[in-house]
Amino acid sequence: MKYSDEELEILDAIENQNVEKVSFDNELIKSDARDFLHYLQQKKQISINMKQADLDFIKQRANDIGISYQNIIQALVNNYTTGKVQLTI
Numbered sequence: 001m002k003y004s005d006e007e008l009e010i011l012d013a014i015e016n017q018n019v020e021k022v023s024f025d026n027e028l029i030k031s032d033a034r035d036f037l038h039y040l041q042q043k044k045q046i047s048i049n050m051k052q053a054d055l056d057f058i059k060q061r062a063n064d065i066g067i068s069y070q071n072i073i074q075a076l077v078n079n080y081t082t083g084k085v086q087l088t089i
Contacts, residue, residue: 003011013019055069062069079085 058072059069062072076085080087
């Protein structure tokens with residue numbers, strides 16, 4: 001296995017018991033985690049062109065189950081990006 005220079009430096013420090021302690025800033029980690037979760041939950045308004053018949057179908061299905069058609073489109077995109085749905089073209 002080939003190690004990077006940084007990894008070799010860490011291994012050398014451990015072997016020579018020359019490890020520098022770094023303070024643990026729990027509040028900074030919590031703040032960074034909150035910021036990242038906020039980023040993941042942000043929504044961005046977009047504009048797309050799609051076939052009118054497709055949009056009408058999605059709107060009808062949304063109406064049938066009592067949710068907004070945007071939620072169906074968001075779910076489809078999310079399922080694609082998380083690998084739950086595969087696209088065939």
